[in-house]
Amino acid sequence: MKTNAQLLDEITAAMADVWLAACERRTIATTSGGCVVVDFKQKVGLFGPASADECRLFIHRAAALDVLRMLGTERVAGAAMVAGGNLPVTLNG
Numbered sequence: 001m002k003t004n005a006q007l008l009d010e011i012t013a014a015m016a017d018v019w020l021a022a023c024e025r026r027t028i029a030t031t032s033g034g035c036v037v038v039d040f041k042q043k044v045g046l047f048g049p050a051s052a053d054e055c056r057l058f059i060h061r062a063a064a065l066d067v068l069r070m071l072g073t074e075r076v077a078g079a080a081m082v083a084g085g086n087l088p089v090t091l092n093g
Helices: 004-025 052-070 074-082
Strands: 026-031 034-039 044-050
Touching: 004 026, 004 052, 026 044, 026 052, 034 052, 044 052
Parallel strands: none
Antiparallel strands: 026 034, 034 044
16 A cells, blocks of 8 residues: 555656646747647647737646646536636635
8 A cells, every 4th residue: 555655746746747748738839910829739729819928827727727637626627617717716615
């Protein structure tokens, strides 16, 4: 049986792998109207045109949602998508 520390290490490593893969899969492309986020895996535009900073924020939010899905918290990730990535200040209420 694994210890809590071993489980935590495995979960942390898995989260890091998912985060990095999610960020690598989505990239920022420059267009005449600004920047857009492109998902190379799905071969679709996901976000934009917007500023480069807004595109980076979108990529990191999408990666966070991928991590939530990996952890089995699909309902939380789905709720965050519906909320446009703007989670309420209190999540425990």
